[in-house]
Amino acid sequence: MHDIRAIRENPAAFDAALSLRNLAPVSPEILSLDADRRSRISAAEAAQAEQNRASKEAGAAKGRGDEAEFERLRAFVTAKKEENALLQAEAAALDAKLAELLMGIPNLPVDSVPPGADENDNVEIRRWGEPGRFDFTPKEHFEIEGVKPGMDFETAAKLSGSRFVVLQKGVARIHRALAQMMLDLHVDQHGLTETWTPVLVLSKMMEGTGQLPKFGEDSYQTTEGWWLIPTSEVTLTNTVNGDLVEHASLPRRMVAHSQCFRSEAGSAGRDTSGMLRQHQFEKVEMVSITDTENGLTEHGRMTRCAEAVLEKLGLPYRTMVLCGGDMGFGARITHDLEVWLPGQDRYREISSVSYCGDFQARRMNARYRPEAGGKPEFVHTLNGSGLAVGRTLIAVLENGQQADGSVILPEALHPYLRGKTRLGADGELV
RNA sequence: GGAGACGUGGCCGAGUGGUCGAAGGCACACCCCUGCUAAGGGUGCAGGCCCGAAAGGGUCUCGAGGGUUCGAAUCCCUUCGUCUCCGCCA
Structure with a gap:
């Protein structure tokens, strides 16, 4: 949600920022709606004031027993009421229309976001590790001999369909170990607060983080109206929904391991083999709630937290700044971590770390008081994967694969695998 | 699922038709006193929106939505949530 005042004050800057996302200027439409809306509100409030005054006078007249005056005022109020209802409905309609328009406009990129249309224009800012050299042609994760016994797409399709x-066996165990390791790392080393949340949420929460109203088709909704979260960003961020939080409690850094559900509408045909893109997957998600001062700094910190997971696992990656055209709806700036997948011979997204400024906070009405006695301000929010567990599994399997179909597992995982160091070609840990 | 109670400002908690955006307390801010590690006194202190350069004014909000009434935090209906007891249950 955007600050209508900021748009009013500097519509050119607003449109310029949107142009970074390759969007046409919308400020003229907004400003005209806003002007309209404000004049209606003024009129409606003036009418209401008149009615309130008359009503009060009616009470006074009745109090002193002036029946005639009371009747006169009562009739006046009754008549006014109808008039007002009309004015107020008009004002409310314009207000709603403006809110709807604003709710549908994505967040404004910060100045440092590179221009561009799509992922090809993203800019690499860091690279860690060297893609391993194989003396055979590395396979995709689902083709590796040792993986096959523990990764069953046929049975899954029988149970639930595609994706x-x-x-x-070993694969399931590694998958579980990865999530545990990530959670431990963030909680013990990075100081994030371990959190466990529902995966079913109210529509209002999906609006708060920006999945709704625009992207409903990307998520699943139950017959009772709940939404299955596409990421625990939704629940973690909305923990402050509607709250006025203590400044001293910021930053709030949380991490959760959850199931995530995505319809993947619009990605038909993409990544159809393997478990790269599933309707249901696990993710360890980080969320920070900060004050206005520290939001951007926190972004760097969070990115480092995500990178640390890959480094701990010895997985080569590169860090990208997304260009304006490739950023998600709620982000002002996003770092994508791309892990090297030898089977695909390319880097693939494994984490996305976004700074949202006060965009989500406005939608959630989540505030803090910067100084005692001062006016409340909106908090800033950030979210980032740390990491997508399924994709990390893929990366571990592909990067560790051996000619004999076994997989050498990262040291960081050993304690979580009862000391086992390798996935045998038969699918069992050894 | 059955029965009952409740939902008020940052927090706790009064308030059953007008004088209530709302007592009191806590927290917080400033000042005084004391002079020395959490005592006492005073003052201030809800938020959104609209108008205004500002001062200030208007309007809305007592879970949400609707209704009764000249007038509702207060009455009625609906709905959501919380708690208690019973039932069921991982």
């Missing part, structure tokens, strides 16, 4: 997977 699901059943994991078993």
Whole structure:
């Protein structure tokens, strides 16, 4: 949600920022609606004031027993009421229309976001690790001999259709170990607060973080109206929904491991083999709630937290700044971490770390008081994967694969695998 | 699922038709006193929106939505949530 005052004050800057996202200027439409709306509100409020005054006078007249005056005023109020209802409905309609328009406009990129149309224009800012050299042609994760016994797409399809997977044996264990390791790292080393949340949420929460109203088709909704979260960003961020939080409690840094559900509408045909793109997957998600001062700094910190996971696992990656055209709806700036997948011979997204400024906070009405006695301000929010567990599994499997179909596992995982260091070609840990 | 109670400002908590955006307390801010590690006194202190350069004014908000009434935090209906007891249950 955007600050209508900021748009009013500097419409050119607003449109300029949107142009970074390759969007046409909308400020003229907004400003005209806003002007309209304000004049209606003024009129409606003036009418209401008149009615309130008369009503009060009616009470006074009745109090002193002036029946005639009371009747006169009562009739006046009754007549006014109808008039006002009309004015107020008009004002409310314009207000709603403006809110709807604003709700549908994505967040404004910060100045440092590179221009561009799509992922090809993203800019690499860091690279860590060297893609391993193989003396055979590396396979995709689902083709590796040792992976096959524990990654069953046929059975999953029987159970649930396409884009699901059943994991078993060593692969299932590694998958679980990864999530545990990430959670421990963030909680013990990075100081994030371990959190466990519902995966079913109210529409209002999906609006708060920006999934709704525009992107409803990307998520699933139950017959009772709940939404299945596409990421625990939704629940973690909305923990402050509607709150006026203590300044001293900021920053609030949280991490959760959850199931995520995505319809993947619009990605038909993309990444159809393997478990890269599933309707249901696990993710360890980080969210920070900060004050206005520290939002951007926090972004760097969070990116480092995500990178640390890959480094701990010894997985080569590069860090990208997304260009304006490739950024998500709520972000002002996004770092994508792309992990090297030898089977695909390319880097693939494994984490996305976004700074949202006060965009989500406005939608959620989440505020803090910067100084005692001062006016409340909106908090700033950030979210980032740390990491997508399924994709990390893929990366571990592909990067560790051996000619004999086994997989050498990262040291960081050993303690979580009862000391086992390798996924055998038969699918069992050894 | 059945029965009952409740939902008020940052927090706690009064308030059953007008004088209530709302007592009191806590927290917080400033001042005084004391003079020395959390005592006492005073003052201030809800938020959104609209008008205004500002001062200030108007309007809305007592879970949400609707209704009764000249007038509702207060009455009625609906709905959501919380708590208690019973039932069921991982």
